Amino acid sequence: MQLSSSFSLRPPRHPALDAARGFAVVAMVLGHTLDALLSPAARADVWVQRYWELRGITAPLFLLVSGWAVVAALDPRPGAAKATFGRRMRRALLLIFLGYLLHWPGWETVQWLGWSEALGSRLFAFDALQCIGFSLMVGAAVLALVTGNKARIAVLAVLAVGIPLASGAVWQLGPHLPIPLRQALGVEGSHFPLFPWAGFFFAGALSAQLFRLLRPGWPQGLALAALGAVVLGVTLRLPEDWSPTSAWLVAMRVGEGLLVLAAVSFVPVRLSRRLAPLGRLSLWVYVLHLPVVYGWAGTPGLAERLGPSLELGPAILVGVGLLVASYSVARLGRWVRRLTRPWRPAAPSFRISFGDSQRV
Structure with missing residues (x-):
């Protein structure tokens, strides 16, 4: 020792x-x-x-791993989630800022378009970084406010399943919302709106919470492979839906992403x-x-x-x-x-x- x-x-x-x-x-x-x-x-x-x-698996995998990291990096001692809440919020704000900064079109474009809907759509284009940032805010709040393994699993499961299922209804509200909310929540042309893309983030967080007590490596890898196979098996029994608000598509990508995480877990540590x-x-x-x-x-x-x-x-x-x-x-x-x-x-x-x- x-x-x-x-x-x-x-x-x-x-x-x-x-x-x-x-x-x-x-x-x-x-x-x-x-x-x-x-x-x-x-x-x-x-x-x-x-x-x-x-x-098609790369962006879902990126969000899935981001959600996994939020839970996996958390100290198991009581109060750790509250102690790190401020740091996680600063990280989330940095992601949101960088996401919007990358879509800055330049002053010439701003002057040419004027304050129009076309300019608003470009300024507030919602991409992967903003999606992770806002999801991180919600995830950090959940971990800080909800204590206990079972309670956290329940809340994260509601978010992981509920966000994709509610995406169709939320997108119908899009035309009636201000441009920033329209881009963030979901509308035609938005690349990574919270509905349904935040579902990948919380699916990763849920998986990490479920397998938190397992040893990294083969034990977690086998559990991830089993869960990924079950999720993919469920999607095979359901009708295909490739629309941007499809809960079926999110479930399929989550299953594939979990299998990728399992495969990486089986790789020797030195590699x-x-x-x-x-x-x-x-x-x-x-x-x-x-x-x-x-x-x-x-x-x-x-x-x-x-x-x-x-x-x-x-x-x-x-x-x-x-x-x-x-x-x-x-x-x-x-x-x-x-x-x-x-x-x-x-x-x-x-x-x-x-x-x-x-x-x-």
Whole structure:
């Protein structure tokens, strides 16, 4: 037995969580790049068509892992959720701010469109970061206000199931709402509205709460695989619905995402650790690559400069290069931040290590 100088009941972070987020970010960066640069002939390739079919899991997986992380990173001691509530709210506000900032069209566009509905739709376009940010606010409040494992499971289950089921009714209210609410709650043209996309976030949080007492790795992986198989089995017995408000589609993607999380949990820890650093910087990789691909504030990105003109090989090389560059800049930024803020001491922690065990 090895006893360190401090003690904490909080389990060590398993690298599979960050590895799953890193996998989702890699797929998202490559997907955006290929979507912007592939020529029509390259898009017709059979392998590209298969990739488009698989690509539908990347954004749901990103939200699913974000919800899982909210619960998995929570200290099990009483009052921990309330103690970290302020930090989580600041994180949520940062996500919301960055999400809206990425859609800033530039002053020339603002002057050209004037204060019109077209401008409002661009300014308040609701994307994945805003969806995660608002979901994180609700999730942090639930964890802080609701105590007890069973009570939290019940509330998270209501959110995970109820949000997709209510999406159709909420979208019918869209035309009568102000533009910011219309974009946030759900309307035609909104990319990641809370209804139904927040359902993925709370499905991940619910899964983490259900399997919270299981050891990371194979035990959690087997439980995730079983739950994912059950969810997919239920969807196979229901009629298909590919509409943007479909609860069936959310359930299918949740089942697929849980199976991906299970597969990552089965990967040896030494391999997961190689992808984990990318997962820990996933937010900044996401923020950095979007303006390069799609442009920002009137400055054209790769989509306009190169357009849909590249073959599959060159487009993949551009995507990999963009991924490496974004990760390098994000890592450099984190290093500079640590250098410029040496006065911030690390939070005191008291950890015990019992041999090779992953959880105390």
